[in-house]
Amino acid sequence: MWGHLWRTQLVELTLNTLALLAGVGLGTFALGTALGWLVTSYEFPGRRLFEWALVLPLALPAYVIGFAVLGLLDYAGPLQSALRSYLGPGAVLPNPRAYWGVVLVMTLVFYPYVYLLARTAFREQGAATLETARVLGRSRWQAFCQVSLPMARPSLVAGTSLAMMEALADFGTVATFGYRTLTEAIYRVWYGMFDRIAATQLASFLLLFALVLLVLERSLRGRARFVQSQRRGLDVQRAPLTGWSAAGAVVGCLAVLAAAFVAPVSRLLLWARDATAGGTAAVPGFGAALANTVLLASAAAVVTGALGLTLVYAARLQPAAVVRVTARLAGMGYAVPGSVIAVGVLLPLARLDHGLAALGERILGHPVGLALTGSAAALVFAYTVRFLAVSLQTLDASLLKIPPTLDDAARSLGASIGSTLTRIHLPLMRSGVFTALVLVFVETVKEMPATLLLRPFGLDTLAVEVWARTAESQWTEASIPALAIVAAGLLPVFLAIRFSSRPR
Amino acid sequence: MRTSLIGSVVVLLVAVLALTLAGPAPAQGPEVVVYSARHYGQEAAFEAFTRKTGITVKVLTGQTGELFERLKAEGERTPADVLLTVDAGNLWNAGKAGLLAKIDSPELTSNIPAYLRDPDQRWFGLTVRARTIMYNSKKVTPAELSTYEALGDPKWKGRLCLRTSSYIYNQSMLGTMIRRYGEPKTEEIVKGWVANQPVLINGDTKILEAIAAGQCDVGLTNHYYLARIVAKDAAFPVTLYWANQATTGTHINVSGAGVTAHGKNRANAIKFIEFLSSPEAQQMFADLAFEYPVNTQAAVNPVVARWGKFKQDDVNIAAAGEFQAAAVKLADRAGYK
Numbered sequence: 001m002w003g004h005l006w007r008t009q010l011v012e013l014t015l016n017t018l019a020l021l022a023g024v025g026l027g028t029f030a031l032g033t034a035l036g037w038l039v040t041s042y043e044f045p046g047r048r049l050f051e052w053a054l055v056l057p058l059a060l061p062a063y064v065i066g067f068a069v070l071g072l073l074d075y076a077g078p079l080q081s082a083l084r085s086y087l088g089p090g091a092v093l094p095n096p097r098a099y100w101g102v103v104l105v106m107t108l109v110f111y112p113y114v115y116l117l118a119r120t121a122f123r124e125q126g127a128a129t130l131e132t133a134r135v136l137g138r139s140r141w142q143a144f145c146q147v148s149l150p151m152a153r154p155s156l157v158a159g160t161s162l163a164m165m166e167a168l169a170d171f172g173t174v175a176t177f178g179y180r181t182l183t184e185a186i187y188r189v190w191y192g193m194f195d196r197i198a199a200t201q202l203a204s205f206l207l208l209f210a211l212v213l214l215v216l217e218r219s220l221r222g223r224a225r226f227v228q229s230q231r232r233g234l235d236v237q238r239a240p241l242t243g244w245s246a247a248g249a250v251v252g253c254l255a256v257l258a259a260a261f262v263a264p265v266s267r268l269l270l271w272a273r274d275a276t277a278g279g280t281a282a283v284p285g286f287g288a289a290l291a292n293t294v295l296l297a298s299a300a301a302v303v304t305g306a307l308g309l310t311l312v313y314a315a316r317l318q319p320a321a322v323v324r325v326t327a328r329l330a331g332m333g334y335a336v337p338g339s340v341i342a343v344g345v346l347l348p349l350a351r352l353d354h355g356l357a358a359l360g361e362r363i364l365g366h367p368v369g370l371a372l373t374g375s376a377a378a379l380v381f382a383y384t385v386r387f388l389a390v391s392l393q394t395l396d397a398s399l400l401k402i403p404p405t406l407d408d409a410a411r412s413l414g415a416s417i418g419s420t421l422t423r424i425h426l427p428l429m430r431s432g433v434f435t436a437l438v439l440v441f442v443e444t445v446k447e448m449p450a451t452l453l454l455r456p457f458g459l460d461t462l463a464v465e466v467w468a469r470t471a472e473s474q475w476t477e478a479s480i481p482a483l484a485i486v487a488a489g490l491l492p493v494f495l496a497i498r499f500s501s502r503p504r
Numbered sequence: 505m506r507t508s509l510i511g512s513v514v515v516l517l518v519a520v521l522a523l524t525l526a527g528p529a530p531a532q533g534p535e536v537v538v539y540s541a542r543h544y545g546q547e548a549a550f551e552a553f554t555r556k557t558g559i560t561v562k563v564l565t566g567q568t569g570e571l572f573e574r575l576k577a578e579g580e581r582t583p584a585d586v587l588l589t590v591d592a593g594n595l596w597n598a599g600k601a602g603l604l605a606k607i608d609s610p611e612l613t614s615n616i617p618a619y620l621r622d623p624d625q626r627w628f629g630l631t632v633r634a635r636t637i638m639y640n641s642k643k644v645t646p647a648e649l650s651t652y653e654a655l656g657d658p659k660w661k662g663r664l665c666l667r668t669s670s671y672i673y674n675q676s677m678l679g680t681m682i683r684r685y686g687e688p689k690t691e692e693i694v695k696g697w698v699a700n701q702p703v704l705i706n707g708d709t710k711i712l713e714a715i716a717a718g719q720c721d722v723g724l725t726n727h728y729y730l731a732r733i734v735a736k737d738a739a740f741p742v743t744l745y746w747a748n749q750a751t752t753g754t755h756i757n758v759s760g761a762g763v764t765a766h767g768k769n770r771a772n773a774i775k776f777i778e779f780l781s782s783p784e785a786q787q788m789f790a791d792l793a794f795e796y797p798v799n800t801q802a803a804v805n806p807v808v809a810r811w812g813k814f815k816q817d818d819v820n821i822a823a824a825g826e827f828q829a830a831a832v833k834l835a836d837r838a839g840y841k
Contacts, residue, residue: 075717
């Protein structure tokens with residue numbers, strides 16, 4: 001199998017994957033940082049609205065944005081059709097099913113990770129830092145390049161590496177655009193050649209990339225440890241933009257929002273209108289699916305959050321290499337395609353389950369079924385494996401900013417480790433903790449492959465409802481549960497923004 | 505903050521545990537448990553089965569590859585009685601992996617033609633989907649079309665839309681071609697398509713839209729995607745052409761079912777599949793999903809009937825699975841992405 005892959009495509013797929021990572025990394029970094037800086041340090045019409053609206057694309061599953069953007073830019077789409085009728089039918093227009101199309105979509109989908117963390121970082125730097133730089137004779141731009149940006153580096157790198165890990169694990173978008181990556185090859189080998197062993201080996205190969213990403217992230221963060229002063233002081237005095245620059249800021253924000261949120265949601269709304277046009281569009285079991293989704297996502301968020309906090313805190317208390325490396329490795333599930341994680345969770349769980357069942361049969365003397373395989377607990381476990389990185393990265397970036405001298409002060413005043421955490425660190429990390437919970441919640445709401453594989457009978461979620469329809473190209477019918485996913489994601493995103501905007 | 509955090513963790517874990525325990529509750533009355541990778545236009549048939557027999561149908565839907573893994577991992581303790589999936593290659597692989605039991609049912613053998621079921625009687629085709637040539641009726645005349653092979657003719661250069669070779673229906677099509685023609689000839693056919701620089705589009709519906717918009721003039725898709733569009737928009741400028749009528753017949757594939765090797769309700773499972781092959785259920789499949797019934801006593805949907813009768817390639821559909829891996833490798837060698 002490897003001989004065949006090597007001869008035919010392995011080099012091409014590896015290069016494609018690397019190119020994708022580079023493109024998505026640069027794209028999300030640039031877009032997320034620029035937008036984060038724009039809304040925290042400048043004043044322009046609509047800024048307060050844009051500040052939270054720019055997070056909205058987070059609530060949309062990547063496959064929805066991908067499908068909508070493709071529909072918009074495709075040959076048969078409205079944009080190219082209009083251009084052709086203007087330029088004449090012979091006009092050759094670029095085909096979006098190419099590298100640039102995938103990078104564009106993934107940048108639009110994943111930039112909110114960088115934006116969210118960048119915005120928090122820039123806000124938390126407060127006015128004093130920036131003003132000191134200004135007083136020392138730096139222009140706003142110089143202050144940004146020489147002070148704000150380097151100080152925000154841990155957050156920016158954390159956000160960008162999350163985006164890149166997402167890009168590595170993504171299957172839906174690359175499949176929609178016909179862009180061949182290693183992830184696509186995993187499915188091709190697994191489904192097409194029914195060679196799970198080779199598929200698993202390919203997945204391990206993919207993990208190497210994730211490992212390189214981690215090392216890169218560490219070295220990019222460098223040895224730099226920027227801590228914030230205990231009192232943040234005043235908020236940054238935003239410089240007002242006027243004239244062309246104000247217009248540019250507004251148009252830029254609008255364009256991003258239009259492509260990453262308004263277009264996909266309008267597409268869904270139009271489909272929903274079609275779906276309801278023929279009478280009732282009642283989705284059977286819709287209410288239960290919504291309830292299941294919210295319950296599972298909350299459980300995943302809390303479990304993942306608690307575990308993430310334990311890991312980053314352990315690393316702070318005991319900064320031995322083994323602890324730090326363990327915490328890092330625990331987050332690698334994020335770079336692995338969901339289906340691979342799902343099977344990876346299923347197999348050991350099933351073994352354990354068979355062992356338990358055999359034990360039960362010996363004790364009770366009659367056959368017992370499997371209790372863990374296909375249970376909600378297994379599902380939450382899989383979500384934790386998959387999304388731990390999200391909570392780890394967010395909490396780590398947030399905890400790093402708290403000066404260690406605070407720990408020392410608290411401990412020397414007689415506070416225990418536990419009360420230092422609850423009374424000093426957690427209040428200071430408040431917005432980081434909230435962001436971590438929300439990100440995992442939203443990710444879980446959107447998650448599809450593990451949910452499909454591991455859920456118990458009758459436990460359908462919104463993502464399952466969407467999948468059952470899109471798998472048969474029934475996009476019209478899928479629109480209503482898809483909109484519900486967006487709504488279920490929007491609420492916590494909105495809350496997170498309100499929460500982190502609140503003056504302390 | 506910490507106590508409330510721990511409190512909410514406990515509450516959530518209890519709730520999740522409750523969900524878990526509520527899941528596999530002991531069955532009340534007769535039932536049949538179905539793992540289904542097919543998820544459209546079948547609920548009505550399931551309900552009809554329950555009305556008729558009093559047997560409850562419990563369904564877990566999922567993606568084929570993952571359902572296989574779950575079935576395998578659950579082994580002899582699986583709750584599943586029936587595996588229902590699309591594509592003959594998938595069915596063949598389930599049979600080969602030992603997931604399905606051999607079934608002796610005169611009713612199934614008389615309802616379903618031999619080439620649409622497993623020679624070893626482990627799986628049975630239930631609906632037929634044809635993968636054939638679609639063309640823009642304003643730009644192409646049927647006289648220009650003949651066979652799949654002929655789409656490699658240079659006159660189609662830059663005018664052909666194909667789905668990628670990762671798509672299972674393409675893999676199965678190539679699999680049956682390998683059985684018919686052997687690998688060298690099949691590879692030559694695929695190379696012919698590749699030489700015409702086909703536009704690769706993921707999604708049969710998207711291919712039909714691309715043909716309608718003029719991005720390409722011909723393409724290969726499953727027939728029911730066109731049926732769904734035409735049922736809503738009769739003026740849609742794409743028409744179906746039955747490929748290879750003078751030679752081997754049009755390539756077809758099936759959705760089908762088998763009884764699991766370790767199911768607890770085997771008698772109910774057989775009854776269930778027999779019912780799905782009966783004219784009553786076959787009619788529902790045809791009406792709801794625009795597929796061709798395997799049981800010739802059921803009538804085809806009027807939307808589909810307008811395309812007339814056609815000659816199906818009657819090579820045993822098991823070839824799709826037997827040669828699937830070879831087909832994927834062949835596509836890789838031929839540069840068909």
